Amino acid sequence: MSEFVDLGVSVFDADFTLNPYAYLQDLYDRKDVLGFHSDGMNFLFRFDQGRAVIFNKHCVRAMGNNEQLARLEADYAQRYPNRAWHFHHSYTHGEPDLKFKAAIGRFVADVASQASFAEVEPVFARLSAGGRLDNYIDEISRLPMRVFLETCKLPYSEDELEELHGAGCAFLKSLENFYDEALIADCDAGLARIRRYMEDQFGAIHPESPLNPLIEAGRSIGMSDEQLIANIGGMFLTSISNTVGISSAFILRSLLRDPGSLATLREQPDLVRPHLAGNEHVIMELLRRDNHVKALTRQFEEPMELDGFTIGKGEVVCLYFPGINMDPVRWRDPLALDFSRRFTGENNIIFGGSFYTCIGRRLTMAFLGNIVEGFTRHLPEGARVVEEELEVDGSWMAERIITRLPLELG
Numbered sequence: 001m002s003e004f005v006d007l008g009v010s011v012f013d014a015d016f017t018l019n020p021y022a023y024l025q026d027l028y029d030r031k032d033v034l035g036f037h038s039d040g041m042n043f044l045f046r047f048d049q050g051r052a053v054i055f056n057k058h059c060v061r062a063m064g065n066n067e068q069l070a071r072l073e074a075d076y077a078q079r080y081p082n083r084a085w086h087f088h089h090s091y092t093h094g095e096p097d098l099k100f101k102a103a104i105g106r107f108v109a110d111v112a113s114q115a116s117f118a119e120v121e122p123v124f125a126r127l128s129a130g131g132r133l134d135n136y137i138d139e140i141s142r143l144p145m146r147v148f149l150e151t152c153k154l155p156y157s158e159d160e161l162e163e164l165h166g167a168g169c170a171f172l173k174s175l176e177n178f179y180d181e182a183l184i185a186d187c188d189a190g191l192a193r194i195r196r197y198m199e200d201q202f203g204a205i206h207p208e209s210p211l212n213p214l215i216e217a218g219r220s221i222g223m224s225d226e227q228l229i230a231n232i233g234g235m236f237l238t239s240i241s242n243t244v245g246i247s248s249a250f251i252l253r254s255l256l257r258d259p260g261s262l263a264t265l266r267e268q269p270d271l272v273r274p275h276l277a278g279n280e281h282v283i284m285e286l287l288r289r290d291n292h293v294k295a296l297t298r299q300f301e302e303p304m305e306l307d308g309f310t311i312g313k314g315e316v317v318c319l320y321f322p323g324i325n326m327d328p329v330r331w332r333d334p335l336a337l338d339f340s341r342r343f344t345g346e347n348n349i350i351f352g353g354s355f356y357t358c359i360g361r362r363l364t365m366a367f368l369g370n371i372v373e374g375f376t377r378h379l380p381e382g383a384r385v386v387e388e389e390l391e392v393d394g395s396w397m398a399e400r401i402i403t404r405l406p407l408e409l410g
């Protein structure tokens with residue numbers, strides 16, 4: 001469709017990934033342009049469009065919704081049974097149970113309020129120590145999983161932590177990459193590992209684990225242990241690794257590129273303290289400026305009118321989240337960090353919206369609140385990202401892009 005103009009660069013290009021606004025800024029004003037086209041995909045990148053699509057119940061995740069994908073999925077289901085098992089039992093598969101969804105919300109709130117972030121202190125000590133840190137990602141990436149397992153009182157060895165982290169990464173990496181069978185095979189192996197871990201733990205969950213009320217809620221609506229294992233492992237152990245830790249790297253980069261904002265947070269540390277009202281706006285602003293979520297697909301089950309264009313039934317379009325979050329129509333001076341911005345259910349889709357809203361939001365706030373507060377105390381004056389050595393994973397689109405973030409810490 002011609003209303004999707006050629007972006008002129010691959011969406012997998014490192015510079016586009018790290019500086020997308022430079023490529024999009026002239027497109028925002030063009031009324032003749034609905035979106036952009038790159039690597040064989042069409043992308044919507046404006047806020048109003050993204051929100052309209054997210055809240056349109058006829059726009060569903062593009063998975064097995066066209067004939068080619070449906071055939072592929074049927075074939076994968078035969079050959080990758082752990083992946084099929086996971087999707088079959090997922091509470092979002094078909095009609096989600098709202099009671100279970102509410103119990104998930106309570107569970108996440110419990111984990112967020114009970115979590116201890118003592119394990120983050122060595123990362124802060126490393127930042128304070130100065131010198132050169134070759135890769136911040138190595139320091140941070142396993143931490144969210146560690147905090148989650150500790151809080152849920154799930155025992156683990158260091159090897160298991162490593163394996164579960166790898167399994168989560170493999171799952172997310174395969175999410176929007178249906179045609180790359182190597183990723184699907186890795187995802188299947190990862191889900192088998194998560195399933196084995198959860199099956200081993202399930203009979204002996206610590207009586208004070210916040211998992212117990214979630215399990216009880218599931219059982220009360222008739223969920224089997226198998227379903228509970230699939231959902232707990234499939235929702236949390238898959239998503240905890242590759243989300244908040246990586247987003248903290250994007251946030252660190254944004255703060256180090258804007259010393260004035262870091263100074264503001266140093267002067268007013270309460271702004272980011274997780275337990276104080278109002279801190280969500282600051283974390284939301286940091287996530288708006290940049291985070292790990294890049295592009296998610298939707299298939300249109302019905303035609304949809306958008307800004308005078310029609311997207312036809314059956315078409316698949318990606319929502320390009322960095323473009324949506326930095327739409328200058330929605331946010332004046334979108335590249336600037338501005339802690340006076342206020343976020344409501346209507347003015348952003350940073351955590352999605354409607355049917356697929358993120359379940360991890362409160363966990364994210366607790367984790368990032370702690371991390372950012374630690375940044376303000378421990379980052380030496382003059383610290384900088386070694387931008388020219390920064391590395392991104394270019395092979396997949398949906399999430400997690402920075403793989404190496406070198407720091408000069410003075």
Ligand code: HEM
Binds near residue numbers: 292360
């Ligand atoms: C920086 C932090 C995070 C951001 C910006 C974020 C963003 C999002 C977005 C935009 C969606 C909607 C996807 C769609 O519409 O297709 C989503 C869904 C989801 N997120 Fe997050 N997320 C974050 C952290 C987390 C964490 C920490 C977890 C779990 C521990 C998590 C688990 C999930 C799950 C399971 C879904 C799918 C929900 C469903 O299908 O109903 N997220 N997230």
